[in-house]
Amino acid sequence: MPADGFALCPVRDILDRVGDKWSLLCILYLGSTDRLRFNELRHSIMGISQRMLTVTLRSLENDGLVRRTVYAEVPPRVEYCLTALGQSLLGAVIELGNWAKDHAPVIAEARQRVVAPPAATAGQV
Amino acid sequence: MPADGFALCPVRDILDRVGDKWSLLCILYLGSTDRLRFNELRHSIMGISQRMLTVTLRSLENDGLVRRTVYAEVPPRVEYCLTALGQSLLGAVIELGNWAKDHAPVIAEARQRVVAPPAATAGQV
């Protein structure tokens, strides 16, 4: 692991954080409403485990993208929402999401082409 | 807005592919020029291993985002460039990259705040 000091480090850094399995999903869902409770979010992002939701939310909170509000009630209630910083990221995420939705079939097609290449083509690389 | 988890599946799928450690960097660098040879790219993305560059480029190629052109010369020459599909993604990636660059200091600051929380804040959680 080299001590790197090049210009794209911040990009790498952010993408590492935001490019994990659940962060962008959390941001997308949190961005679609005002705020969500823990289990609301957990139910929205089907497939996420309780642990990963906690870990992801902590991570986003630590980066200042998500605000966590604890209500001193019983039973406990905790609500999450995007911070201004998180909202500023939301645009790019949504754009990425739209791209993904728009081009999903094309990509699926490209992948098919890999597993099932044309058999009759001769010579051509 | 989302409500239905299935709509976000393609997003998950794309983000999984594009959200790995090197793909977006490759797209960014390939998008910044017409085309790049293997070692040019490798030199640009400092820190990437030769293996991971190969793996990443294959992955992008399989998804139809990158075109690989082999010249039957000696010594071998292979050039990579974005396809139209790849270029269509470039916009969102650049926007994400710009966001990362713009907000890197704020995020760094937020992270600092986590490791060194204010001791005197009383009352509100």
Add this chain to the structure above:
DNA sequence: CTGAATCCTGAAAGATACTG
């Protein structure tokens, strides 16, 4: 209800060496 703490596994990624 919300979350912390452990344990565990598969996949990702790095290092290295070899090849056309």
Add this chain to the structure above:
DNA sequence: CAGTATCTTTCAGGATTCAG
């Protein structure tokens, strides 16, 4: 130059359990 082939290590993420 541009890979491929292995080997090893790391670690994200799932399951489970405990706690406030």
